[in-house]
Amino acid sequence: MSECCGPPQSCCCDAPPEYAYSPQLFVTGTVDTLAGPVERISTQLGASDKRGAVRVRLGIRRGDYRVRPALYAVGSPDDTSPVLVTCNYKLTFDVVRRELAGRDAWLLVLDTRGVNVWCAAGKGTFGTAEVVRMVRKVRLDQIVGHTRLVLPQLGATGVAGHEVRSRCGFSVNWGPVRASDLPIFLDAGMTATPEMRAVRFPLADRAKLVGVEMSVLWRRTSLVLLGLAAVIAIVLSQVAPEMLGRFGLTVLACILGVLAGAAVAPLLLPWVPGRAFSLKGALVGVAVVGGTVAVVTAGDVPLWDWGLVAIGTAIASYTAMNFTGSSTFTSPSGVDWEMRRAIPLQLAALTAGIALIVVSLIAG
């Protein structure tokens, strides 16, 4: 359910599959080289590029937003121009070529199955073998007279620079984390400041990931559950219409729990107390679900209300915990540590909540 479960992991990939690629509207011509013609690409993003970016941010057909793996030319590069390496997720490719506006450079696009650099490096597709394969395939040694490659720093999870060098003769320069720092990096003679090497997790990035996270939730079990809730509501309206309000509030508490954990907690991440995401989610869940229930019912059925708060909090804690997969700083050891402690508590809160509602029903 996550944007990316972070690096690293065992490689899940066999031989590169053959994909169909969309028409590459960004190609504006060709540049002749000793290894044959190389396609020249525009550094301007067009309307279709922007539409595509919005689409994948919403999680729609995110898996097939690919560029054909190849060597591309930016401007009028020659045998002294820098060679930059990137993945074939088109969102990344677009950001990189935009940052190269006004320059002459070579852009080597690896086949990462349309996955971004960091995730692909974790999977091993943005890896040593793929770098070596593409360097040989495009006959890079016939195109440039130097032996330097600039790789994005986040590719280092999958690429061992010293192995690339020993296997194909090209040495790896680690470029900045963010494409937006490429111009400064290149102008400074390929040196990066500590700031360029640091991964942050600012609000804007978290907001983009929340969009994807929510879209995935929307597609999966939630539609079935909402359908089920609608059926129960229709049945209730026939047999026990007086329960309809209660039932509606219960459904609302569950939805708010999901929103609290999957959207509110991630957005407020640095400001919510605690280090464990499950704790952050629980705190936001208590506030959002508890606050709403208190406002809506004004203490109408206390036992049931407490049950809803417990259930909503458990859901918020669980969904916030799942945001660890989208975050840029959670260690697997830490996630394991928090899960072993949080999941029993989440189950206990859920059980207690259901028990309270059952007791409330029996007590009438």
Added chain:
Amino acid sequence: MSTPRYIKDVVTLRLDVEKCNGCALCTQVCPHAVFAMEERRARIADRDACMECGACAKNCAQGAISLSPGVGCAHAIIRQWLSGEEPRCDC
């Protein structure tokens, strides 16, 4: 915003200073400034910032860095618990 913080004292990162040749690549590839150079050797300056991505170990030609890399993702770890397979994400 400073480097975000996660659970303390849990990461598996280890550095064998004896093997370090001072190339400083670990300070370049680490996304959370975990390493610092001191007297031409690397040292772990900020262990709790480590997310166990494994970039340092992968790029240490001397084999001085070890860690058990994994997926820092609850969803993947749950699947691992249920299926017994290596954690994998669907990204």
